[in-house]
Amino acid sequence: KNEVEQSPQNLTAQEGEFITINCSYSVGISALHWLQQHPGGGIVSLFMLSSGKKKHGRLIATINIQEKHSSLHITASHPRDSAVYICAVSGNQFYFGTGTSLTVIP
Amino acid sequence: NAGVTQTPKFQVLKTGQSMTLQCAQDMNHEYMSWYRQDPGMGLRLIHYSVGAGITDQGEVPNGYNVSRSTTEDFPLRLLSAAPSQTSVYFCASSYSQRNTEAFFGQGTRLTVV
Numbered sequence: 001k002n003e004v005e006q007s008p009q010n011l012t013a014q015e016g017e018f019i020t021i022n023c024s025y026s027v028g029i030s031a032l033h034w035l036q037q038h039p040g041g042g043i044v045s046l047f048m049l050s051s052g053k054k055k056h057g058r059l060i061a062t063i064n065i066q067e068k069h070s071s072l073h074i075t076a077s078h079p080r081d082s083a084v085y086i087c088a089v090s091g092n093q094f095y096f097g098t099g100t101s102l103t104v105i106p
Numbered sequence: 107n108a109g110v111t112q113t114p115k116f117q118v119l120k121t122g123q124s125m126t127l128q129c130a131q132d133m134n135h136e137y138m139s140w141y142r143q144d145p146g147m148g149l150r151l152i153h154y155s156v157g158a159g160i161t162d163q164g165e166v167p168n169g170y171n172v173s174r175s176t177t178e179d180f181p182l183r184l185l186s187a188a189p190s191q192t193s194v195y196f197c198a199s200s201y202s203q204r205n206t207e208a209f210f211g212q213g214t215r216l217t218v219v
Binding site for chain 2: 002031033035041042044048086088090091092093094096097098
């Protein structure tokens with residue numbers, strides 16, 4: 001059973017491109033989280049949202065509660081954005097997607 | 107604030123050995139948890155705690171023990187290591203299970219040979 005589904009699994013983009021990563025979930029949630037994991041590194045929280053939209057620099061996260069769907073957008077992508085992006089939802093516990101591996105080519 | 111401190115970063119064990127992964131947080135978080143991360147799978151919950159003295163099992167608890175004697179510390183013990191426990195382990199903490207940001211340790215890459 002996969003409570004959280006992400007797409008795509010892998011993504012390669014040219015520097016400067018606009019990137020979208022999608023997340024769908026099937027459980028009731030109190031919040032949705034977008035996390036970033038660099039190769040060999042720890043996991044960092046990018047966003048926590050329960051409605052609407054949030055923006056940090058070039059990153060934008062949106063959520064549609066009715067459709068149980070969220071998107072993470074990266075504008076003007078840069079090689080340093082190369083990482084695995086993980087969608088997670090929290091309710092009674094955390095459920096995690098399998099991650100989207102993003103590579104941005106200079 | 108140091109956040110979540112997890113040690114060691116790397117460890118190699120022989121089958122049958124035991125060890126403890128340490129996790130400490132200085133944010134006075136009540137909720138702490140341990141996950142394992144395997145290729146092609148999302149993070150899976152091993153054990154969690156909602157406060158000092160309270161622990162419970164997650165999705166994959168077999169072969170692991172935890173205790174929570176203080177708010178700050180939540181060690182994970184491997185009782186008798188098996189190759190199937192080769193994985194990357196993450197400790198996380200948050201104020202609660204719901205609607206709060208989660209903070210993760212740097213991870214422990216464990217290999218059991």
